[in-house]
Amino acid sequence: MSRTDAQSMNIRAAVLRTSGAPLQIEDVLLEAPRPTEVRVRVVATGVCHTDMVVRDQLFPTPLPIILGHEGAGVVDAVGSAVTTVKSGDHVVMTYMSCGLCLPCETGHPAHCTHMHPLNFGGGRLDGSTSACACGNDHAIHDHFFGQSSFSTYTIANERNVVKVAKQAPLELLGPLGCGIQTGAGSVLNALKVEAGSSFAAFGAGAVGLAAVMAAKVAGATTIIAVDVTPSRLELARELGATHVINSREEDPVQRIHAITQSGVNYSLECSGRSEVLRQAIDSLTTLGTCGIVGATKVGTEVAFNINDVMIPGKRIMGIVQGDVVANAFIPKLVDLYLQGRFPFDKLCKFYEFEEVNQAMADSERGVTIKPILRMPAPASV
Structure with a gap:
């Protein structure tokens, strides 16, 4: 698909361009979802230790890349083959797995044979990406943990979005997709x-x-x-x-x-x-x-x-990832939270999207246990 396809959209994303450098919030062009994919309007996303590990390239990934892997949001569009979620659903995004290898088939998708390329490879398994820089069509690596949620909108796969109850506070739920789940x-x-x-x-x-x-x-x-x-x-x-x-x-x-x-x-x-x-x-x-x-x-x-x-x-x-099947486990954590038995909100502090580097710094210094970035509301809201 051409990056200038009419179904592509302009978004804002925090991009890592140099190892150890601050993330830069940039205008990015995001393509439409492919048949098995879902486009999500990100409401909020947690900041995880692994984001800093990759920022400093202790786990090498291709650069430039959009990080973020504890996203929660609202389904904005779905690909033609998607059957489990629809536009308007509230979802938590989690890690990505292939669904076909032996660990996946035997109930251990967190130990997927393709865990590294799908979550740290900077793109889909075939090497393609969804994002590029506005104005020059240069690819920006994404699909970090299958989502790259340090962005206002993102492309995930049907396999790594988990539908959650709408009565739950969506802006709080992103960390359930990685750190809290783990x-x-x-x-x-x-x-x-x-x-x-x-x-x-x-x-x-x-x-x-x-x-x-x-x-x-x-x-x-x-x-x-x-x-x-x-x-x-x-x-x-x-x-x-x-x-x-x-x-x-x-x-x-x-x-x-x-x-x-x-x-x-x-x-x-x-x-x-x-x-x-x-x-x-x-x-x-x-x-x-x-x-x-x-x-x-x-x-x-x-x-x-x-x-x-x-x-x-x-x-x-x-x-x-706790060796969990996220689609089954995350809703259980949401239920425990709503019952008052799992008060993970006591770990969290909210930051605006533009404060992403401050949120990372506060996490590293121990000032904040679990930072959550709030994304700006869409212009029509």
């Missing part, structure tokens, strides 16, 4: 934390605090949050943690073993630090499981005591 899904779906068990979250950012809330929902009776920021630990208590540990002040492994007498049944490493992963493993009891969700620089390795893992039968599990 923390909660890791506890409820991947680790399958059960009632009466013990759980420790290493890192009390958005993912770790979502995990704490989910552990409470699951009925865990010992819920431990580990972090270095007192305000986050205080919030963790408010959200359901029975114990908090400031790892700058005491050894979390020793403290966890003292609290539990033997170690926790489940731990979740959310910080992306190799030394913290070792602590999460060492904090486990016999037959305990450690989940890994923290994003690290490509090539990062960690050492652990092999016998201390093998003999007590500890398990180490890699987890992406």
Whole structure:
């Protein structure tokens, strides 16, 4: 399709052009949705740690690119083959998967064989993009996590849009598509934390605090949050943690073993630090499981005591997006929120779209746990 096709539209998008540089809000031309695609008017989008990881090219992607992968909005147009959503539906956008590989076919789309090219490749699987710079027709990479939601409108696929109830506050829901889903899904779906068990979250950012809330929902009776920021630990208590540990002040492994007498049944490493992963493993009891969700620089390795893992039968599990099927899981989180049992809004602070770089900076400094960018309302509203 020609970039000047009559069905294309002008949008505004935050574009990363140089590694580590501030994002630039630019005029961009967006093509119409293809048969299996959906065009979404973005109402709001979360800012996630992975956006900063890619901005700094610790996870390399082609540049220039439109980032953003926790978008929520209203369906504006659908392709000819789309059957599950229609114009006017409220949706949360999540990660993209192919739907055809063995992991997808067996209920694990977050571990899709094509996860990297579909989410970090800067375009569709065939290499095409939906966006180009206005005035010169130069392609801008997009389809970041299948959505590139740092934009006023975006093209997603029918596979990675999740219809949500219209009574839910749409501008708040975007983070359910990645960070909140990752923390909660890791506890409820991947680790399958059960009632009466013990759980420790290493890192009390958005993912770790979502995990704490989910552990409470699951009925865990010992819920431990580990972090270095007192305000986050205080919030963790408010959200359901029975114990908090400031790892700058005491050894979390020793403290966890003292609290539990033997170690926790489940731990979740959310910080992306190799030394913290070792602590999460060492904090486990016999037959305990450690989940890994923290994003690290490509090539990062960690050492652990092999016998201390093998003999007590500890398990180490890699987890992406909570290993959830988003179309089933995100509506459950919305229901839990509406019931008052999953108050993830306590993590969030709103910013205007033009404040995208400030939102990123505040997240990196720990000032804001989960920034959400509000998009400008359409001119006709």
